[in-house]
Amino acid sequence: MADVRDEALAEEGSSLKVVMIASVAAVGGFLFGFDTAVINGAVGALQTTFQASDAAIGLSVSSALIGSAIGAFLGGQLADRLGRIRTMVVASVLFSVSAVGSGLAFGLVDFSLWRAVGGVAVGIASVIAPAYIAEIAPAHLRGRLGSLQQLAIVSGIFAALLVDYGIAAGAGGSAENPFWLGLAAWRWMLLSELPPAILYGIGALMIPESPRYLVAKHRDDKAREVLRSIIGRRAEAKVEEIRQSLSSEHTGRFSDLKGSFGLLPIVWVGIGLSVFQQFVGINVIFYYSSVLWQAVGFSERDSLAITVITSVTNILTTFIAIATVDRFGRRPLLIVGSVGMALTLGAMAYLFGTAGMDATGKPVLEGTSGTIALVAANLYVFCFGLSWGPVVWVLLGEMFNNRIRGRALALAGSAQWVANFLVSATFPSLRTAGLGLAYGLYTAAAMASLVFVLLFIRETKGKELEDME
Template sequence: MAHITDIRTGGASALPPQVSTAKISLVAAVAALGGFLFGFDTSVINGAVGALQTTFAASPWATGLAVSSALVGSAVGAFFAGSMADRIGRARTMGVASILFVISALGSGLCFTLWDLSAWRLLGGVAIGVASVVAPAYIAEIAPAHLRGRLGALQQLAIVIGIFAALLGDYALATRAGSATEPLWFGVAAWRWMFWSALPAAALYGIGALFIPESPRYLVARGNETQALAVLRGLVGDSAPSKVVEIRRSLSTESVPRFRDLRGPRFGLLPIVWVGILLAMLQQFVGINVIFYYSSVLWQAVGFSEKDSLAITVITSFTNIVTTVIAIACVDRFGRKPLLIAGSLGMALTLGGLAYLFGTAGMDAQGNPVLQGTRGMLALICANAYVFSFGFSWGPVVWVLLGEMFPNRIRALALSIAAAAQWVANFAVSATFPSLKGVGLGWAYGLYTTAAVLSLFFAWRYIRETKGKELEQM
């Protein structure tokens, strides 16, 4: 191993790092393309749900399975992503995810039944799960402490931009064809083009992965300190040698992570691992993805046309982008914990409003709630205020925390476990919503309100602030 000598004078009193903010931001943005595909691939089915029900005469249960099958694959991908990233490197792992995204998009658009669509979506879900783990881990490992919160939040920004792009594309394709079920180019139904629209971004992600540098921490762990030094010189300038020494010292106390390293004295796991798991699951139990997977069907159920429902969904996703930008500006200034607490309060109030409005609404002949006039406008305001509350808090901050909260020796493995738990929770919410909608939307939103209240208590009681700390201090 070619070791780098410690050239620091006075230990902690080293010169300020010459950080190349532009280069680090560009590299992080390439990694965050996985987040874009994460958001795009999970949400593109929103505009196709009604068409799938019509084309395949699908029951609510079968529709829920098709929508949420990607989430099962995501849990699998997230579970194995950490060990894959430790074995072949972060950049190569992104390349693997890119290939899976391409195959899934092609297969989904060519599907013959709801069952083979579910299989293609399952494969795409594996790619989503891998991307959801490797991007925050990679960004956390290349970013200096004073930029890590903002750069880590790029993952969530990319996710919400991906959601917006997918829903805007769905709207444009359905409007051009007249309906998602109508033929578009070459006589192929618009809903099939919705799935194929992911192909350009999937290919770009793979190309980008070929050009970004490997994580310096991975390189040092593999004994390639010379290459790690070269990468760090391009990112942090003259402080690169001292950073390599810091990483080496951190790694010297570590071993290859095993599941036994996660064992703790209570409930089988270390307390910090349980915090990560519950943090990830609560992010989904508040029901955010009901808005992004089913909103077009949801707004049609309360009286809006297909075109207007898709337009409302696009507006909602744009709101999510704006609030995520706000979060990026605030996360390193105010910290992670205050944003989580404020977001939980907002979500509890707005979800409670939706639960009341839907729970007390009248019903039409098909048993769908009817929100007219002021009540319909109030529901739209509450839905967008809810997305705003989530967008500046639990959306981006959870990914920032998952990338930085775990000790170095278990980070990749613990992040994989937490991300897998998040996808299981996402699946549970998404798969049950069509059936819950049949029972009553008031009950559904009542459950999500309860989760928001629990998230408030959890953030206040169990989250430790990580603002301004180096990863080696965790």
């Protein structure tokens, strides 16, 4: 019986092993989520500590996104030059440096610079994790394993918000109060990123290099060894497949992306996916939600608690996406998500747009309006977590062929962070102009995303990476 099992393993490889490998790579996604969300609990304290305007805070919070755009642009080149594993280690170091620097910052400019360093790490992680997971995963598991990136991101968001809530509660309910060693609570919120950043680097050194990268570097024996542990006896044939897909190709360059209207159509589609994922306003929920709910009457502690609940919703929904993405496909989930987001965002736009104002000009949701807004916000997160959250990462990791994957992912990733920056930097001003207007714009983006999917997205379920055009 043992011989039969061993033979089956040799034939099929180890699914458990590839899941474990992909999970380690996805720690970059965890840090991606943690880094971008941990600022949530510190925004109000930052504004008070450094006596900053809404515009200055918006730019400061968004400085990480500028770094992310740079990191995403460089990430593909680093991945192709240094390899996927060494690039993960570089990201780990940058995450660690940013955590210490931003937590001990002396002023808003200093803080913004350190956050930008962390943003570079986030950008690198946003490119390297989906690329590596797509390249290491068998086709029948690729959708589910690719969704681990989003699960890791939302888990990182949850962990960051839970840490923010715990530290704020331990400091008497305010991030401005001292916590440990005389440092303000908001500083400890930012310093809390250091342990997972170090673990990410250690974990990266314990997983194998991408077999597609190894073949590209003429290390076929090592690639065969990695593939044998994943897909068993088919490793030799897969190495030959990869070699043939790369044999007539030169080292990847950005010039390879040139095509109609400046870029290849598939690259424009990747950029469109990235931009719409951000333009629907999801990160407003996670960057500014505590401030948002305070603006409509909730206390700082209750606002943080609501944000934690919302992040749990996001995690649970991502599990549904993992279970269904390889069954129903990528395109149907995107369509369902776009429709759901348009409806829920439209409801929030109406509620905030028709809300009364208090003496300070802040919206007041009276009666059941506050409850309906909370339900709509969580349903919106549900729709995003089921579709555009995980599916975009899956598609970006698998939709490009071997020749252009690294560079195309870099460009699409950069576009995503530029879009994220635009949404995050403009929200404080939009909040002042009216939350109804803000959510109205996000509703329009959700409606446009549906049209985009119907016109331009092709199904990739079950296709091998070597079969991508």
